[in-house]
Amino acid sequence: xxxxxxxxxxxxxxxxxxxxxxxxxxxxxxxxxxxxxxxxxxxxxxxxxxxxxxxxxxxxxxxxxxxxxxxxxxxxxxxxxxxxxxxxxxxxxxxxxxxxxxxxxxxxxxxxxxxxxxxxxxxxxxxxxxxxxxxxxxxxxxxxxxxxxxxxxxxxxxxxxxxxxxxxxxxxxxxxxxxxxxxxxxxxxxxxxxxxxxxxxxxxxxxxxxxxxxxxxxxxxxxxxxxxxxxxxxxxxxxxxxxxxxxxxxxxxxxxxxxxxxxxxxxxxxxxxxxxxxxxxxxxxxxxxxxxxxxxxxxxxxxxxxxxxxxxxxxxxxxxxxxxxxxxxxxxxxxxxxxxxxxxxxxxxxxxxxxxxxxxxxxxxxxxxxxxxxxxxxxxxxxxxxxxxxxxxxxxxxxxxxxxxxxxxxxxxxxxxxxxxxxxxxxxxxxxxxxxxxxxxxxxxxxxxxxxxxxxxxxxxxx
Amino acid sequence: xxxxxxxxxxxxxxxxxxxxxxxxxxxxxxxxxxxxxxxxxxxxxxxxxxxxxxxxxxxxxxxxxxxxxxxxxxxxxxxxxxxxxxxxxxxxxxxxxxxxxxxxxxxxxxxxxxxxxxxxxxxxxxxxxxxxxxxxxxxxxxxxxxxxxxxxxxxxxxxxxxxxxxxxxx
Numbered sequence: 366x367x368x369x370x371x372x373x374x375x376x377x378x379x380x381x382x383x384x385x386x387x388x389x390x391x392x393x394x395x396x397x398x399x400x401x402x403x404x405x406x407x408x409x410x411x412x413x414x415x416x417x418x419x420x421x422x423x424x425x426x427x428x429x430x431x432x433x434x435x436x437x438x439x440x441x442x443x444x445x446x447x448x449x450x451x452x453x454x455x456x457x458x459x460x461x462x463x464x465x466x467x468x469x470x471x472x473x474x475x476x477x478x479x480x481x482x483x484x485x486x487x488x489x490x491x492x493x494x495x496x497x498x499x500x501x502x503x504x505x506x507x508x509x510x511x512x513x514x515x516x517x518x519x520x521x522x523x524x525x526x527x528x529x530x531x532x533x534x535x536x537x538x539x540x541x542x543x544x545x546x547x548x549x550x551x552x553x554x555x556x557x558x559x560x561x562x563x564x565x566x567x568x569x570x571x572x573x574x575x576x577x578x579x580x581x582x583x584x585x586x587x588x589x590x591x592x593x594x595x596x597x598x599x600x601x602x603x604x605x606x607x608x609x610x611x612x613x614x615x616x617x618x619x620x621x622x623x624x625x626x627x628x629x630x631x632x633x634x635x636x637x638x639x640x641x642x643x644x645x646x647x648x649x650x651x652x653x654x655x656x657x658x659x660x661x662x663x664x665x666x667x668x669x670x671x672x673x674x675x676x677x678x679x680x681x682x683x684x685x686x687x688x689x690x691x692x693x694x695x696x697x698x699x700x701x702x703x704x705x706x707x708x709x710x711x712x713x714x715x716x717x718x719x720x721x722x723x724x725x726x727x728x729x730x731x732x733x734x735x736x737x738x739x740x741x742x743x744x745x746x747x748x749x750x751x752x753x754x755x756x757x758x759x760x761x762x763x764x765x766x767x768x769x770x771x772x773x774x775x776x777x778x779x780x781x782x783x784x785x786x787x788x789x790x791x792x793x794x795x796x797x798x799x800x801x802x803x804x805x806x807x808x809x810x811x812x813x814x815x816x817x818x819x820x821x822x823x824x825x826x827x828x
Numbered sequence: 829x830x831x832x833x834x835x836x837x838x839x840x841x842x843x844x845x846x847x848x849x850x851x852x853x854x855x856x857x858x859x860x861x862x863x864x865x866x867x868x869x870x871x872x873x874x875x876x877x878x879x880x881x882x883x884x885x886x887x888x889x890x891x892x893x894x895x896x897x898x899x900x901x902x903x904x905x906x907x908x909x910x911x912x913x914x915x916x917x918x919x920x921x922x923x924x925x926x927x928x929x930x931x932x933x934x935x936x937x938x939x940x941x942x943x944x945x946x947x948x949x950x951x952x953x954x955x956x957x958x959x960x961x962x963x964x965x966x967x968x969x970x971x972x973x974x975x976x977x978x979x980x981x982x983x984x985x986x987x988x989x990x991x992x993x994x995x996x997x998x
Binding site for chain 2: 371372374375376377378379380381382383385386387388389391392393395396397487504510511512539540549636790792807809
């Protein structure tokens, strides 16, 4: 039975069983009885706004007097932040925390629990600059209690403690983006200069996140900071009549962007990965669509050895594995030892689906990629990273399991062993050195860290 | 404000049946589906003006309901990951036993909650990746992966039932 048959059966089964659902009559009656006992909450908001704002001013003043205003040094004792003011709502983009920079330096939380101002924290993206300083883009309950808002967090101790920062005035990609701008990723070059971006929005801060400037008509599917240069790729440039891709570079912290060209860009590319270490940069274009049908366009790899000033097109590097199967580049990693590692996924042509994968590794700057002699036997890895050319990590969920199995190779992907089964599906993984790494769970709250190249992992929680 | 309340009543009266159908497909149980829909709408009622600001209020509510479903599964304890889809579901009501005659339905109910939700939203509600991603609070790529893995599990389990001696895999 192929996927089409399964899909047909599934649709029929769902339609058939949906008829077993209870009728709405009794539910509607009970529901209206319940809610008619409580009026909509926003009736009291008009008088609550000045009260909340005044409370924040008072608490902020107390915090300043107590001397906790230095954002670079979180207080040793967790401080419960004040209730964020709903008065900061503006331009239909709401905030989970006050826009005051003083507040951002005191809104600390630890693994013990998120503060009231950041309830229902759901981390979407994590990035580190070195092994200790990192940032996380998240959603959290809005200050006015009307849904979820964008939140930005910072850690100075490798993620043991996080401090709330002022986020850009934007929404989170994947949440309610009916009122752009929306961002889903964050990158910082240092404690001052950072970028928050989504496919149709780009924000820049040059003052450590105190203010964010929306870059007009910009957006990014991938953005990486390589030394003093920022590399940006927009897979679909909406300003281009034929939806051409857009490749830009910029001096760090500058709003001036310069286009560059890449030849042989695969049509239909929907995923772009950029990985770098030092001046070595790998950019992977991936048109793969595993659920949308058999789209067998190869991916394309582009390499730069000088921080993005010059590029070499290397095409699809994943090898042909045999009749009936297609192998596609899925992800790329450039660990600190300068190796370039590509995660290749194998698809069954007859039933377009992941059926396995291997990694291929280059130790000569991308001139040659070595295929593991024993085939890797990685399984269908959905999340991948390399701590080095030889130590590689991959998460795979097998047989439909919701948890993620972490596999590790210490021989360049030739053999893999199960390290452990995580309690949650994993959405991303990264290494900040050959030893230090992190993995983020899809639940947006759980994450893990390693200090031994992925051999052992410690579980943490954002709230 | 009064308009919000009126809009809420109108929404409940017209949209509850559709929400119940999706909720039933998510939960597999009539009583739980009713509870899920009620809790979702009661939770959203105080912020109904916000719901109305959404491009598609129904999508907003469906997303909240899916989140509620996943959160309830989470708080009830993590689902046990199975090496393979079990041969038989665990029917808890007569209706479920009848439904289990539908093999695909039985297999679907044995999938992890997030996979099941992704499949229901795609193949019953016909939602695109972006909307499913919003409902599941994940990336579109993750949605594609969930759906792909869900279909693979259904296919493997179905093949196993057809021919239990035949192993599958690469």
